[in-house]
Amino acid sequence: MIIQEILSGESKNVEFKENLPERSIKYMKSVVAFANGNGGKIIFGIADKTNEVVGFDKEDIFKKMDAIANAVSDSCEPAIIPDITLQTIEGKTIIVVEISEGRQRPYYIKALGREGGVYVRVAGTTRLADEYMIKELMFEGSNRYFDQALCTGLIITDQDIDALCKAMKEQAVKNSHNKEQKASIKDVGRQQLRSWGILIERDGKDYPTNAYAILTGCGGLHIATQCGVFKGTTKEIFVDRREYTGPIWEQIEEAFQFVLRNIHLGATIEGLYRQDIYEIPPDAIRELIINAMVHRSYLDHGTIQIAVYDNRLEITSPGKLPMGQTLERMKEGYSKIRNEALAHAFSYMNLIEHWGSGIPRIIGKVKAAGLREPEFIGGDVDLRINIYRGQIEPVEDNRINKIQVINTKMPNINKKVPDTTDNMPDTDKKVPYNVDDVPDTIERLPDNEQMKHIYKDVLENGSITTARAAELLGVKQRRARAVLLDMVKKNYLKKEGAARSTIYVKNL
Structure with a gap:
């Protein structure tokens, strides 16, 4: 299995590291991202550019394993327990760190806090989670559903609730496949809506959840x-x-x-x-x-x-x-x-x-x-x-x-x-x-996900640097620069300045 992963190269759930970085945060972001996703493996001792098996000397390999275990234990919140094993490939020993899908989401890097330390995997790269993704992870980690949460700011009347019940039954009848199914449809009432999580009862009064707002098209949620x-x-x-x-x-x-x-x-x-x-x-x-x-x-x-x-x-x-x-x-x-x-x-x-x-x-x-x-x-x-x-x-x-x-x-x-x-x-x-x-020109977004993230950032901020692009994509600056230059080649961006003052702006 490991041999096949090495031959296939890095992917959504596999990442290579040639050496054990001095600063553990360089791979801790991926540890957190794997725990927030479907799990994954970080394989130390494999060159990430060439897939060459480099391996480690046997004298200090156990020290490296201990260092990885301690770094994960000290750096992540909630606690992540990795499965760390040794594998011998082509006569060389590598370290495989497997991170399981976590249930106590969101996982984050302690030093960065929940606001800036939650990472996820997107298109095979590790990136900082968006605000909505953090909220999504919080609902998953607490085994709750967003649509059953109270819809704040939405006021409804008894007549509104009755109208929803009536409309839902009409839809049930309309979508019936046969006479028997149509005849079996029962009225839907408030108690049923409460049990489903469309309404929340407090002190004898019914309040709408996000599901109510989504179903009816009312409320602060723009559903289109x-x-x-x-x-x-x-x-x-x-x-x-x-x-x-x-x-x-x-x-x-x-x-x-x-x-x-x-x-x-x-x-x-x-x-x-x-x-x-x-x-x-x-x-x-x-x-x-x-x-x-x-x-x-x-x-x-x-x-x-x-x-x-x-x-x-x-x-x-x-x-x-x-x-x-x-x-x-x-x-x-x-x-x-x-x-x-x-x-x-x-x-x-x-x-x-x-x-x-x-x-x-x-x-x-x-x-x-x-x-x-x-x-x-x-x-x-x-x-x-x-x-x-x-x-x-x-x-x-x-x-x-x-x-x-x-x-x-x-x-x-x-x-x-x-x-x-x-x-x-x-x-x-x-x-x-x-x-x-229709106006002559409207924004055309790139199809590539990495380019799309960069382009949206440029539209919001006016320009972008290589360092900012690397942070945005969760990749090294060398990789970020290659993506930026590709966007210049495809006429999405224009390069301005030189050396450290180089920025990339929208190509008008």
Whole structure:
């Protein structure tokens, strides 16, 4: 296993150190980051650039092991107990420090405190945790759910509660699959909302939780779904966009209809009848949108983004995967609930069926339609799922082979469109977007995660130094400089000054 990891190089959960650094904080950040994530290994005695096995002399290797154990014990809070072992590779002895996934989150470096000492792993690098990530870790560490916490500042009346109960039952009836299921639906009352965590009762009065605000679209939480159609396969030129707010079930339906309007609709003849067939199974589309709504992080102030490109449908959900969840486990059907109150509400409204079955069912429906398996990307900061358009594999249902495109449902793209665009510009609720009014230039964010973090910092602060970039990414200055120069080459940034006075600014 260790040999395979060495051959594969550093990754999200594996880090190499050629020597034991004199200052333990240089690797303690990674120790904390692994404990705050899914665990990982730091392997001492491997050159991180070449993967060459360097090893250590046998005379002092046990002193080094003791030094590592003492540094972890003295530096981290809460306590982290690493598993430190020796391995012999190519006749050379290395030290393997394995850090397990922690349960008492957030873990941080004592000397830096909780405010500045919490680190996480992002795209194979160690970086300082954002404020929302620290809050997310705190909820995970205390086994609580953000959606069940009191929504401060939101005042509701008895009529508001009754209206929510009525609307939820209407949705349950609407989403029923058959008469038997519809007949079995019972009224939902206040006691039920309390048990789910949508309401909190104090001194005989009901108060709303964050789940209430999310479900109804009320309160200080800005919950929105952004949808866009892009020309080509990147976000450089957009054709149409919408932003939907309001009750969560309305956002689901509006986003679902937006996608259907902007993908190909074909027809097949079965006997004497014509049957309409979308290029992507509608059930899979709707289930993906629902999955994003119920599992996203609402601590992250970002929005769910649904983008239709020429070659794919892309759905991006804000927030890292919850503790214990991985992309592989998710695809296998393992369910890790992030928002328990919402999960109960969605289940009652027949928006989700059995917890954890959604992703495997989506994968099955997409593959059955002759499309390639959906692509799952990220999980450190957000989760992106791509469904690629266009049939690539034969399927057993021969009707698919008879599909003729009769209506592409694509907007007119011959109007004036901007040269560049950001991830998804804002717009007013339900107001059709007029592409004639689009400015010539809008911010275009890099696709690379490291570049994106740097670019956002430049937009906020006006410039960035190599030292600041290294701190932001949690990498050495040499690596940070390489990323900055690559951004200069790609015309995102411009280099100004020389030597120690060098800064990087936005390339206008």
